[in-house]
Amino acid sequence: MTADQNVDRLVRTVGRLWPGHDVALVTNRRRDRSARELIFVPSQASPRLLVPAGRPAAAASGLRRFSRALSSKERAVRLVGSYALRAGAEGLLADRIRMTPRAVGEASIEQHLSEVLGTAVVVGLGVGSLRANQKPILQVFDRRGRCVAYVKVGDSELTAGLVRQEGAALAGLAKQDWRLLEIPALLHLGDWQGLELLVISALDTAVRPAGGPLLQPPLDALDELYDRYDEGSAALATSAYWQHLVGTAEEVEDARQRTAYKEALERVEQSHGDEQVRFTAWHGDFAPWNLGMRRGRLQLWDWERFATGVPAGLDRVHYVLHTSTRAHGFSADVIDTALASPHTHHPAWSPAAQELLGVLYLASITARYLLGSQGDQGEVIRPTLDTVLDALTKHSRRLSAPTPKGATR
Incomplete structure (x- = not known):
């Protein structure tokens, strides 16, 4: 997506959030007090955030x-930028989206959220990269400028479903008494102007980074999650998890991809179908950008891919793989390195169990990409899908290959 396309998408989003307003891009360092404005930070050419003008x-x-x-450098840049905006530096930022109310205007997202939260609020808008599950995410600020909530906006059939799914997940997670995890509270879930809104509390994240290597996932907090949702062990091939993957294969429209995926599942089932696997839950997108550490607890957000009845440990593989691919790109070599990484391993797991887990993770994430590639904006993930499907083919063959006498995996 080009910068202009990204800006066009943001303008359309703002138009849906401020119905009854004329929405336009402007370049003007002076705020129009008869209108609402969102300021591009740092600029329209390289947007990272839209913040409310005059606040x-x-x-x-x-x-x-x-x-x-x-x-540490990125944290410092954010702090300097924050201090500058607090001191009034918005006057240096000319690129804006202006929302001018018409004579008879409809309620804006800010008016609606003020009613939902019981206090007057304004919002800012995050700017993310284009993804198949791309959705607007709002920051909500009270009169004092404190971030009091985040809002996920489901604006398509796919994203509305994910928003509802996350709401259900947070409602269930709130019933648990967590010692090592801190999870956003579900404040509201509902429809507004044809959009599905999920309103969650804002976690107070720490400025100072957590210790340890970035590639190392926090195992203790994951173990707490797994223990709370433990379903015991069962044979892989007879599990609901496995039957779901087999069913997913039948939903794949592309014949080549469907055949490759089914053959990989068949190899795993023939070689490890009787294997006893522990089933529990997983966050579904456990990665450094969805978590923080504060006062000895793991703060964890973005639960839209949460699921139960899955093999324990999938989050470890996801964390290391996606941390690696963000740094080095999505390639076969990066996947191989991530699966073999000591950071993917749990000290209580055998090498054979870890190898099986890696293949089950590839089967799970490939299923997600196969279905996601068939929906709106699915072309965004098709190159990644091809790489992951090839990796699943390769590693399922390796897993199912006979072990030479006297050798260990």
Whole structure:
């Protein structure tokens, strides 16, 4: 997606969030007080965030969100930017989206959220890269400029389903008493103007980075999640998890991809179908950009891919693989290196169990990409799908190959 296409997408999004308003791109350092404005940070050519004009505390707060994925330099840049906006630097930023109310205007997203939360709020808008599950994510600020909530906006059939799924997940997770995990609270889930809105509490993330290598997933917190949702062990081939993957293969429209995926599943089932596998839950997108550490607890957000009844340990593989691919690109070599990484392994697991887990992860993520590639904006993930499907083919063959006498995997 080009910069212009990204900006066009943002303007269309703002238009849906401010119905009854004339929405336009402007280049003007002076705010029109008869309208609402969102300021591009740092610029329209390279947008990272849209912050509310005329609200310096809120604009500053918009930059003060920190995840484990951020380097020390990136954290420093955010802090400097936050201090600058708090001091009034928005006057230096000319690129804006202006929302001018018509004579008889409809309620805006800010008015609706003010009613939902019981206090007057304004919003900013995150700017993400184009993905098959791309959706608007709003930051919500109170009168004092504090970020009090985040809102996920389901604006398509796919993203509305994911928003509802995350709402259900958070409702269930809230019933648990967590010692090592801190999870956003579900504040509201509902429809507005044909959009599905998920409103969740804002976690107070720490400025200072957590210790340890970025590639090392936090095992203790994951073990707490797995213990709370433990379903015991069962033979792989007779499990609901496996039957779901087999069913997914039948939904694949592309004949070549369907055949390759089914053959990989058949190899795994023939060689390891009787294997006892522990089933529990997984976050579904466990990665450094979806978590932080604060006061000894793992803060974990973005639960839209949460699922139960899956093999324990999938999150470890996902974390290492996606951390690696973000740094080095999605390639066969990067996948191979990630699967073999000591950071993917749990000290209580045997090498054979870890190898099987790696293949089950590839089967799970390939199923997600196969279905995702068939939906809106599916072309975005098709190159990644091809790479992951090839990796599944390769590693399922390796897993099912006879072990030479006297050798160990």
